[in-house]
Structures are given as C-alpha cells and as structure tokens.
Amino acid sequence: MTWSFEKIKHTVFNRNPLDSTDVELRFHPIVRVAQRPSDIALFQDKVRDMFPKYRQNNVRGVSFAADKGSMTVQDEIEHVFSDVLNRNSLVLNQNTLRASSQDHQNRNELISQFNKGLVAAQNVFGGINAFRLGVRYVNIINKTEISKDLGVETLEWEDLISGEFLRMPHEINDKTNTNFMMEIGSNLQNGDGELTLRYGLIQNHPQLPDHFRFDIDRYVQKDDGLSINTTLDTINEFTDDIYSLFNTVMADKLKQWMEQ
Structure with a gap:
C-alpha cells in the first residue's frame, strides 16, 4: 500500500485539536x-x-x-x-x-x-551527521468540549470525524463504550520517506469522556545520511503532508469548531 491522499493548500485555523507537535533530528553521536x-x-x-x-x-x-x-x-x-x-x-x-x-x-x-x-x-x-528527520502531530478530538464550544447539546462522532475512520468491520459494533486503535504505515506516492498514522477512539479512564486520537508521524531515514541544508524545506513538505491527511478526517462540525 502507498499513501496517495490529495494535496491541500495549507490554512491556519483559529484553533486546532493538537495535543503536541514535535520535530526531531537524529544523528550519529556527538x-x-x-x-x-x-x-x-x-x-x-x-x-x-x-x-x-x-x-x-x-x-x-x-x-x-x-x-x-x-x-x-x-x-x-x-x-x-x-x-x-x-x-x-x-x-x-x-x-x-x-x-x-x-x-x-x-x-x-x-x-x-x-x-x-x-x-x-x-x-x-x-x-552534524544526520540520518533521520521526523515531524509528528498528535490530535486529541474531545467531543464533549467541542459540543460545549459550539453550543450544541448532542454531537455524534460522525458529526466530527469522517465515517471512514469510524467504520467497524461489518458494522458489528455501534462504538458505544468502545475503544479501538488502528495503525497504518507506508511510503508516499509523491514524496520521500514514510508516514505512520495511528487513530482511534480512546477512553483513558472510566470517569473521563472518550476522545478520538489522530496521530501522524511523517519521517525519512537514510543510512547514508541526510542533507542538513535541506532540513527546513523537508519539514515544510512533511507538515504539508500532515495537513493534507488531517483534512481527510474532518467532518463538518470539527471544521466549524476550528474556524470559530
């Protein structure tokens, strides 16, 4: 399998569901x-x-x-x-x-x-003799908080998340009190390196509301080394890929909340 999502022009929203972002360069020991x-x-x-x-x-x-x-x-x-x-x-x-x-x-x-x-x-x-460069964005989408922010009493996950990322095998589960996590890792059709996506519904504690995690790790690793001179251009390219992939998960109410 190869990633082949459509490239989307990068836009800065008024807010986002990002929990953490990281840019990491690995190199031979100094x-x-x-x-x-x-x-x-x-x-x-x-x-x-x-x-x-x-x-x-x-x-x-x-x-x-x-x-x-x-x-x-x-x-x-x-x-x-x-x-x-x-x-x-x-x-x-x-x-x-x-x-x-x-x-x-x-x-x-x-x-x-x-x-x-x-x-x-x-x-x-x-x-610096670098061999790996990675960019990771971890999104935590909290349905309860977004409902309050939008002034909507009840939201379904399908209002926030594209159905493709919520579908159960043969629809054997209705997602009530359900945790699941999927991982997909592959290279890109138009780009160097690889991308790993981890996503799913998670409840960290019985007393806490569940949330949807969308965790994107875009990276390149080469044993013969990476060019330090192109590092910033590569990071820009990787964030474009991350943004384009994130656009595939947004349903209408999540986009409305981010634009609000």
Missing part, C-alpha cells in the same frame, strides 16, 4: 554533548532568548541488535531548554535534537523553534 558541560553552556547562550529555562532529564535508552540477539542499555542525560510557561522546548542529547510544543500556534513558529536549536548546535558542535 560525544561532546555528554562530556563537555561548557559546550552545553555555549548552546544555552544561543537559545536562551527563546528558551530561558533549563533542566536535565535522566533517560535510559534500550537498543536491540537483531542479528546478534543482544540488547544494550545506556543511561544518558537530556538537556531541556524551555520557555517560561514550559509549553515549548528544545531537547538535546548526544544523538537527538527535538523541538516540542504543547501549545502549537502555526507551523512557522514550530519550524523557527527547531531552527533555533539546529543553528545553535551547528555553531557549537560543528558538522
């Missing part, structure tokens, strides 16, 4: 990130105007070598630079640079935040 605190201080100086807060996270990475049947566990430190409200952040370790947002406004802002970190990393650490 040991100085882990071993030279003075370089982290230099990096902070270059991003502090946008991300004044700083903290460290201790993380444990696990990797598997399928050909050898072995597992490697590595403890490392993540350096997190965030804004004053902790809504937007840059995360740096010796293998990864990531821009994350829990307050997505528009893609230009997200790209600007990522580019701030990328330029700083290049200035401090020199050449």
Whole structure:
C-alpha cells in the first residue's frame, strides 16, 4: 500500500485539536554533548532568548541488535531548554535534537523553534551527521468540549470525524463504550520517506469522556545520511503532508469548531 491522499493548500485555523507537535533530528553521536558541560553552556547562550529555562532529564535508552540477539542499555542525560510557561522546548542529547510544543500556534513558529536549536548546535558542535528527520502531530478530538464550544447539546462522532475512520468491520459494533486503535504505515506516492498514522477512539479512564486520537508521524531515514541544508524545506513538505491527511478526517462540525 502507498499513501496517495490529495494535496491541500495549507490554512491556519483559529484553533486546532493538537495535543503536541514535535520535530526531531537524529544523528550519529556527538560525544561532546555528554562530556563537555561548557559546550552545553555555549548552546544555552544561543537559545536562551527563546528558551530561558533549563533542566536535565535522566533517560535510559534500550537498543536491540537483531542479528546478534543482544540488547544494550545506556543511561544518558537530556538537556531541556524551555520557555517560561514550559509549553515549548528544545531537547538535546548526544544523538537527538527535538523541538516540542504543547501549545502549537502555526507551523512557522514550530519550524523557527527547531531552527533555533539546529543553528545553535551547528555553531557549537560543528558538522552534524544526520540520518533521520521526523515531524509528528498528535490530535486529541474531545467531543464533549467541542459540543460545549459550539453550543450544541448532542454531537455524534460522525458529526466530527469522517465515517471512514469510524467504520467497524461489518458494522458489528455501534462504538458505544468502545475503544479501538488502528495503525497504518507506508511510503508516499509523491514524496520521500514514510508516514505512520495511528487513530482511534480512546477512553483513558472510566470517569473521563472518550476522545478520538489522530496521530501522524511523517519521517525519512537514510543510512547514508541526510542533507542538513535541506532540513527546513523537508519539514515544510512533511507538515504539508500532515495537513493534507488531517483534512481527510474532518467532518463538518470539527471544521466549524476550528474556524470559530
């Protein structure tokens, strides 16, 4: 199977159901990130105007070598630079640079935040040998909240979500008190790399209303390396793909809520 959705011109809505957005660049290890605190201080100086807060996270990475049947566990430190409200952040370790947002406004802002970190990393650490670039948008569509915002007493999921994403096999379930999650991963008909979509109805707790999750991960990975010079153009292309795919899930009331 290959993704072949129609390309849609990008539009900025007045609001969106995004829970988080991430742009992540993975590269071969830069040991100085882990071993030279003075370089982290230099990096902070270059991003502090946008991300004044700083903290460290201790993380444990696990990797598997399928050909050898072995597992490697590595403890490392993540350096997190965030804004004053902790809504937007840059995360740096010796293998990864990531821009994350829990307050997505528009893609230009997200790209600007990522580019701030990328330029700083290049200035401090020199050449970056990247092999994977990914953009991920996680949408959480809450029917109860949207009903209140629109002043509509009752909404059905079909009012918000295209029926294609709600259909049950042979219609053997009416979706009442139902959780389901689907995952589709494939390459694109017109584009480099791959896209993985995870979607479904989820209820995290019996006392909480269910919600519809639409989680899009657009990425490219090349063992022989990626060109850093085209990173921002690639991110723009990936966000276009994400936007076009999201348009396939919107039903009338969701679009009305986003335009309101």
